[in-house]
Amino acid sequence: MAKLYSRRKKSKKEIKPNKEIVSFILSYSKALNIVKVNNFTFENVVN
Amino acid sequence: MASSVQIPDAILLKNYIGGDESCLQVLIERHQSKIYGFIYSKVPDRSVCDDVFQDTFIKVIKTLKTRGYNEEGKFLPWVMRIASNLVVDYFRNNKKMPFQRETDEYSIFNFMADSGLSIENKLIENQVEFDIQRIVEELPEDQKEVVKMRFYDDLSFKEISEITGVSINTSLGRMRYAVINMRKIIEKNNIILTN
Numbered sequence: 001m002a003k004l005y006s007r008r009k010k011s012k013k014e015i016k017p018n019k020e021i022v023s024f025i026l027s028y029s030k031a032l033n034i035v036k037v038n039n040f041t042f043e044n045v046v047n
Numbered sequence: 048m049a050s051s052v053q054i055p056d057a058i059l060l061k062n063y064i065g066g067d068e069s070c071l072q073v074l075i076e077r078h079q080s081k082i083y084g085f086i087y088s089k090v091p092d093r094s095v096c097d098d099v100f101q102d103t104f105i106k107v108i109k110t111l112k113t114r115g116y117n118e119e120g121k122f123l124p125w126v127m128r129i130a131s132n133l134v135v136d137y138f139r140n141n142k143k144m145p146f147q148r149e150t151d152e153y154s155i156f157n158f159m160a161d162s163g164l165s166i167e168n169k170l171i172e173n174q175v176e177f178d179i180q181r182i183v184e185e186l187p188e189d190q191k192e193v194v195k196m197r198f199y200d201d202l203s204f205k206e207i208s209e210i211t212g213v214s215i216n217t218s219l220g221r222m223r224y225a226v227i228n229m230r231k232i233i234e235k236n237n238i239i240l241t242n
Contacts, residue, residue, distance in 0.1 A: 014080045014084070015080065015083055015084055015087055016079050016080055016083055017079055017083045017096070017097055017100045017101075018093075018097050021097045021100060021101050022072075022075055022079065024101065025071075025075065025101060025104045025105070025108070026068070026071060026072055026075070028105065028108065029068060029071050029108045030068050032108060032109070032112060033112075034109065034112040034113050036113065041113060043109075
């Protein structure tokens with residue numbers, strides 16, 4: 001098999017958001033309730 | 048885990064809109080690295096990135112819950128576009144920078160330097176480039192082709208071998224002979240290539 005002489009790309013370390021941020025987003029999603037009544041949109045965030 | 052990877056985004060989104068909150072977690076886990084990496088490439092500050100990431104998903108959640116998202120199999124590009132817009136907003140909001148007026152004690156040129164080449168060095172550089180181009184033109188056609196593709200077109204040897212229809216080793220061999228021949232031309236004509 002032919003060798004590859006092209007420049008190898010530097011392996012990128014995966015960066016991820018803070019776990020607390022993800023946890024907040026998931027909690028926010030669970031707490032958020034959006035109701036549409038005619039032309040009005042009501043957002044309820046249940047604690 | 049393996050089963051969740053196989054579920055397409057479209058189905059996860061449908062289930063999420065239908066009330067299955069766990070689908071959002073799968074979607075975030077699947078795409079967080081790409082989205083966060085994209086934001087980080089624009090704003091290399093972890094705390095700002097976290098804020099933008101959070102705001103992005105708040106927008107995503109609101110849009111999904113109001114059923115404002117039209118599923119066309121492009122969930123990730125859509126989220127990326129939201130993130131991109133929020134990055135632009137961040138830069139807009141942080142545009143206001145402290146203003147310094149130039150005085151006798153304070154000159155902007157004390158802090159700024161021209162990193163470019165001087166006129167003399169630029170002339171030398173142009174001359175060197177011109178000489179190299181002339182030397183390359185003297186090479187046999189197959190060697191010239193490899194040198195141009197590698198250095199001017201920035202192609203890898205693998206790509207060169209695919210385009211020219213020869214093996215990588217042949218391309219490398221041509222490059223080796225090209226370098227040897229160029230050295231010979233330089234020595235023969237007493238060309239000085241320095242900057």
